[in-house]
Amino acid sequence: MASSAYTLLLFTFYTFFLSSGSYKAEARRFKDVSSLVSKGLFDSIFLHKDSNACPAKDFYTYNSFVQASRSFPRFGRTGSSVKRKREIAAFLAQISHETTGGWPTAPDGPFAWGLCFKEEVSPQGNYCNSSNTRWPCSPGKSYKGRGPIQLSWNYNYGPAGKALGFDGLNNPDIVSNNSLIAFKTALWFWMTTQSPKPSCHNVMIGKYKPTAAGVAANRTAGYGLVTNIINGGLECGIPNDARVNDRIGFFQRYAALFNVSTGPNLDCENQKPFT
DSSP states (O other), rough: OOHHHHHHHHHHHHHHHHHHHHHHHHHHTTTTTGTOHHHHHHHHHHHHTSSOOOTTTTTTOHHHHHHTTTOTTTTTOOHHHHHHHHHHHHHHHHHHHHHHOOOTTTTGGGOOOOOSSSSSSSSSSHHHTTTTTTSOOOOOOOOBBBBBTTBBSSSHHHHHHHTTSSSTOOOOGGGGGGGGHHHHHHHHHHHHOOOTOOHHHHHTTTTOOHHHHHTTTTTSSSSHHHHHHOOOOOOSTTOOOOHHHHHHHHHHHHHHHTTTOOOOOOOOOSSSOOO
């Protein structure tokens, strides 16, 4: 009969072996967002993205979304299953608002028309901040909104291109011409901390810790803070803003499809925008 110490050693090794195998199996299972977002679910979320009425018809493919997510391994793979699903639902909801082709009486409702546009319609200028010398604008180029997140301004195109391997300042049009790069820019914006703003990712997985300024500005964690990060200067601090409500409507529909709750603090009407 083995001694108690030897028995403990065998038990420890056996437990480690099983847990190691389980960990590897879990890692394989969640290799990318396809484990949580099947093509069928993706198509049920974006019911009309490939409608003839949508200028982005056939541009935003499921395969491009999944492939782009592999460049950001923490996206949709951090925390509990509920947190992972909620983050993905929040991301898809925000990009749906940015690219929506819906209207109040649209077939299947206004929140079934995400990813309808791939570039901004009637931009107000070329979105060049000439004072930003780190990311200087190229002559004749427009940094209007493009892609799922409607990436805008030279100070976003420059660093996004550097991070993802394309020339964002000299070739911004690639964001609306290449589906994979388009999704990557949206995920880059979602995952990247741009001080004083936290990343959308950290907010949705519960890792946001407000600074003293954040507390004073009432920037409470939740989907509303993500809206503040994306477009708070125009939409937050305004009671019952229609744009904010549209973002919330998408999120509520998608969270239900993922069978998760939305969590608290959906709007940002009582938050001060980031400066």
